Amino acid sequence: MRYRRADVVDRAIRGLDEHGLEALSMRRLAADLGVQPSALYHHFPDKRALLAAVADEVLARGRRATEVMTWDGELELVCVELRDAMLAHRDGDRLIASVNAEGIGAGEPEARMADALRRGGADERLARVGARTLLHYVLAHVDAEPGDFALGLAVVLDGLTARLARERTGYFSSR
Amino acid sequence: MRYRRADVVDRAIRGLDEHGLEALSMRRLAADLGVQPSALYHHFPDKRALLAAVADEVLARGRRATEVMTWDGELELVCVELRDAMLAHRDGDRLIASVNAEGIGAGEPEARMADALRRGGADERLARVGARTLLHYVLAHVDAEPGDFALGLAVVLDGLTARLARERTGYFSSR
DNA sequence: ACCTGAACACCGTTCAAGT
DNA sequence: ACCTGAACACCGTTCAAGT
Numbered sequence: 223m224r225y226r227r228a229d230v231v232d233r234a235i236r237g238l239d240e241h242g243l244e245a246l247s248m249r250r251l252a253a254d255l256g257v258q259p260s261a262l263y264h265h266f267p268d269k270r271a272l273l274a275a276v277a278d279e280v281l282a283r284g285r286r287a288t289e290v291m292t293w294d295g296e297l298e299l300v301c302v303e304l305r306d307a308m309l310a311h312r313d314g315d316r317l318i319a320s321v322n323a324e325g326i327g328a329g330e331p332e333a334r335m336a337d338a339l340r341r342g343g344a345d346e347r348l349a350r351v352g353a354r355t356l357l358h359y360v361l362a363h364v365d366a367e368p369g370d371f372a373l374g375l376a377v378v379l380d381g382l383t384a385r386l387a388r389e390r391t392g393y394f395s396s397r
Numbered sequence: 398m399r400y401r402r403a404d405v406v407d408r409a410i411r412g413l414d415e416h417g418l419e420a421l422s423m424r425r426l427a428a429d430l431g432v433q434p435s436a437l438y439h440h441f442p443d444k445r446a447l448l449a450a451v452a453d454e455v456l457a458r459g460r461r462a463t464e465v466m467t468w469d470g471e472l473e474l475v476c477v478e479l480r481d482a483m484l485a486h487r488d489g490d491r492l493i494a495s496v497n498a499e500g501i502g503a504g505e506p507e508a509r510m511a512d513a514l515r516r517g518g519a520d521e522r523l524a525r526v527g528a529r530t531l532l533h534y535v536l537a538h539v540d541a542e543p544g545d546f547a548l549g550l551a552v553v554l555d556g557l558t559a560r561l562a563r564e565r566t567g568y569f570s571s572r
Numbered sequence: 573a574c575c576t577g578a579a580c581a582c583c584g585t586t587c588a589a590g591t
Numbered sequence: 592a593c594c595t596g597a598a599c600a601c602c603g604t605t606c607a608a609g610t
Binding site: 323350351352357358359361363366370374376377378379380381384385 | 522
Binding site: 435 | 573574576577578
């Protein structure tokens with residue numbers, strides 16, 4: 223059998239769903255494909271790169287049609303989209319979290335959130351910190367009940383919108 | 398040489414500081430102690446348990462004297478204390494995050510935050526979600542500059558206090 | 573109670589060579 | 592371009608046995 227990069231990613235996602243992230247080893251993936259472990263290194267320089275590609279594919283599959291939206295609507299949409307993408311696959315949250323922590327992929331949601339915050343009037347600092355906060359909120363609450371997820375998300379979004387309103391009106395908080 | 402459990406934890410923390418979390422293997426730790434790998438299994442059932450003990454020790458070393466405080470003061474104190482404890486050791490954030498994710502240890506800061514929120518009037522749900530949100534905020538922003546860390550923390554705390562004020566006055570938000 | 577010695581069943585990665 | 596075969600340098604864990 224001869225494979226292309228995308229085939230390998232595809233099989234890795236299947237392996238993820240069937241056996242979980244811990245069992246997703248280069249050797250096992252190679253065996254699933256009926257190929258020698260070393261063959262994978264033709265497609266990816268190392269395991270991190272493979273996982274990054276898998277993470278990006280999981281996120282890509284979870285993307286919805288682009289719509290023109292208000293900045294806060296978009297912020298919420300990205301969070302829900304991200305959550306759904308991770309819920310669609312076993313250990314999806316751990317996969318995205320680990321790839322994101324390595325800074326080698328899966329950075330799109332965070333970038334989109336930062337953009338939305340800038341549209342909402344955030345300066346560079348608040349956009350960066352706010353996006354990171356939201357990203358990690360979603361990563362940490364994938365396994366929460368939908369109601370709890372929405373509650374916590376609303377808390378963070380409230381904090382952000384309050385801060386933005388203050389920045390716009392020039393009011394300075396002592397916090 | 399004969400060691401006690403605490404000696405092993407101690408040497409593991411030194412190894413962490415010297416070589417990082419990735420290099421903290423059972424075999425390497427055993428070699429550092431001048432002992433066979435299998436000897437470690439007299440002290441810990443497996444590597445997860447060892448890491449949990451290391452994480453708890455890192456947190457214990459970071460604890461400050463207990464003070465009587467307002468609930469929101471305590472909330473902020475726990476966050477700063479946690480941050481400082483993680484900053485005191487190489488890969489401290491990744492250590493605490495991984496142990497916490499496994500649910501096997503390092504749960505004290507989250508429990509203390511939930512208690513503080515309850516004292517502030519939060520119901521069980523908000524206490525749980527809020528504590529988890531704050532915990533993961535701190536975990537995610539250890540490497541941020543102090544100013545950015547404080548900004549994001551203030552945003553989340555603002556969101557929480559606003560929600561608590563609304564709950565107390567009986568106002569219901571559509572969010 | 574604490575450790576040795578040896579083994580088992582795995583890892584990720586490299587490299588020369590094949591088609 | 593894509594893969595084989597074989598090796599290197601590691602892992603975590605178990606278990607009988609020693610003191």
